[in-house]
Amino acid sequence: MSQAVEADDRSDELDVTTDEDAAVSILTNGDPIRSLVQLLSPVAEEFRVRLDGDGLHTRAVDPANVGLIDFTAHAQGFEQFDVTEPTTFGLSLSAFKNAVSWARKRGGDGDPVAIDIYDDPARMRVRVTRPDQEITRVTEWFGVDPEKIREEPNMPDLSLPGRADPGVKAFNQAVKAIDSNHEEAYVTRDGSTFVLGSQDGGDTTPDDDEDDPQDAVMFTNCAWDETGDGEPCSTLFSLDYLTDIAASIKRGKSDRLLVKWGDEFPAKFEVEHDDWGFEATYMLAPRIQNDE
């Protein structure tokens, strides 16, 4: 019962150290680890996380097969990243979020966080220290059996000539604005202007094609064509997914966003973090467009 908190868990509890017996031991801080949780959150609740000398890798698809994430956190981006043996851990994102969210973001990269992953039985122990309050929280729980998590999806090779690099914050606010009014949104470009817009809704005299009501956000000087042939392409998406992805990219403090799209193809939203070495690619399946 209560005595099951063993003495060795509590001695020197303000030292931020990992456990030598663990298969994987990671030292990080509140700000990056909470951002990592944010980046994973729009797609799935359970992840097969692979840990090896290069870092942490995971790829997951949402239950409806509409959104996919391919995520890498490079080992060099962590304060410590020791892998005794390459490990695949079945991560419940909500349990992980609950544990690491106790680390505050304030003061540089935030409160120290130590993560140990054990084999047999598979379990994770997260230790968060708040030095100023002289307190430490230790949370330990069993992993999900990786065999019971959906297989990692393949990342298809797609021809996506459309390119845009809008600001992360502006993109999120644009998606929220369109989402406040509409069910779906398209992306396209006009010359070097990236366009996120919608045609449905707000229409009180339907079926007048020439004057269809519109709602669009234009991003100046940030779009181009990868092939150089100059013909803009356009794809339509459900805002349910795009809103979650845009919010996570922003809350996850991504430094850069690159949008890649084609004509009625899945689009890719690629983000990078300069300081923490995170790389994520979201892929979003298109809505079939109505005829004009």
Place this chain on the structure above:
Amino acid sequence: MSQAVEADDRSDELDVTTDEDAAVSILTNGDPIRSLVQLLSPVAEEFRVRLDGDGLHTRAVDPANVGLIDFTAHAQGFEQFDVTEPTTFGLSLSAFKNAVSWARKRGGDGDPVAIDIYDDPARMRVRVTRPDQEITRVTEWFGVDPEKIREEPNMPDLSLPGRADPGVKAFNQAVKAIDSNHEEAYVTRDGSTFVLGSQDGGDTTPDDDEDDPQDAVMFTNCAWDETGDGEPCSTLFSLDYLTDIAASIKRGKSDRLLVKWGDEFPAKFEVEHDDWGFEATYMLAPRIQNDE
């Protein structure tokens, strides 16, 4: 479909200009236009808005005929107010609010907003620019047929000798305080003290008239009698309506509030904006009072 965003909507999209082909073209900013929405919001969802060389006028009554607003925005209060031909537009307040709310209030009067109103078919186009983010949102939708909106109510001529000019913020907080405890409130005065109060509720030993529990906010030195005969009058109102009106006056950043009331008559709440030239009069029907 997505290509229906025409090129001429997107060129020079960071220039804040209106359209020469529009019947009415207005240039304004986020702070005043969002305040205008706030002022209209407690009474109705659809408005017959008249636009002529003098400005923008509308008058509406709520569905239960309890609250009325008479609103004018003078042309001189806008950065540009061009009327090619006097126009009556059927405005859906929620569509308008969604479009103009993308303009932030920050930095002087806020982000630039261009409003164009077109005839045949009647439609409104709102263009909001965020210069620092280099993005523009264009929202266009059809007007409501003005014939389908309730006719403008008449403003009755009433004898309302009671007068008070409480602070806008203090009045809103007083109404909220009474509303947290009661269903209705009266207004009266005691000498130069304006009184907003309620008698019901909180009574655990009912029917002791002499010691009825009370809850009242007194505003020092701000009430008087227009006729000079000095006999205070008193009227009772439903707090459902008064709370919404007081909140909108405050959120709409009114500079001045004048309350006019009589004995069991409708009361008027008149507000003005010094910088933007808005004038609104709310009229609120009384509750029939219980006998003492």
Place this chain on the structure above:
Amino acid sequence: MSQAVEADDRSDELDVTTDEDAAVSILTNGDPIRSLVQLLSPVAEEFRVRLDGDGLHTRAVDPANVGLIDFTAHAQGFEQFDVTEPTTFGLSLSAFKNAVSWARKRGGDGDPVAIDIYDDPARMRVRVTRPDQEITRVTEWFGVDPEKIREEPNMPDLSLPGRADPGVKAFNQAVKAIDSNHEEAYVTRDGSTFVLGSQDGGDTTPDDDEDDPQDAVMFTNCAWDETGDGEPCSTLFSLDYLTDIAASIKRGKSDRLLVKWGDEFPAKFEVEHDDWGFEATYMLAPRIQNDE
């Protein structure tokens, strides 16, 4: 009706004075009186409040007999505390909270608050002034018949050798963290480390006693044993109650917290306020623990 606000209630309404005819008259301010409400709020809605020359005293138990509060506010901690005759008043905490919450906390101890308690009929009048807005709110309501409130519980004499004095804010955040994941929590110590933790939940491979998942917050250098025999004791509590008590201690701005516990005994949480002279002891009944 509305004229029932008597003239003498409104004259000089920005003077903060109490009433000579009252049985008890108290002058205080927004910050301390709102903190007093916070401290009483987790246990009950109605209180038998005793007022005598020493101050204000009350003791109450929650309807399920799980949590108890013993509260004293010393007369010296108020700006004025006049008791013409010792009085027992049946206080509805929600009515009192509504009235005193209109006093803001800002500027020193906050807006002035005058409280008068009358006999025959028993009633309370609270007068809150906001000098900068030149407004005063007067709220008056009848007391609850003290005979209809549960009798004051006895405070049992318990052997509680465990002692800890964690920070008020850290304790609240620790309880919230464990509560986000669990139904109950234990308190114990490891040497001088105070431990608040839980074992249930998060367990995906049940019944492996040796490796039970855990979630615990350790407070460094703040625990000891009153008897000096050094054997740590441990008690389990429902987080429903502990979360409310920890939040009230923090919102009520307690300066110090002392936790006293034994083995499967009720625990005590004692708090003090240096400036305002409040003293509160919460007692919380234990959950019966499962066998190991």
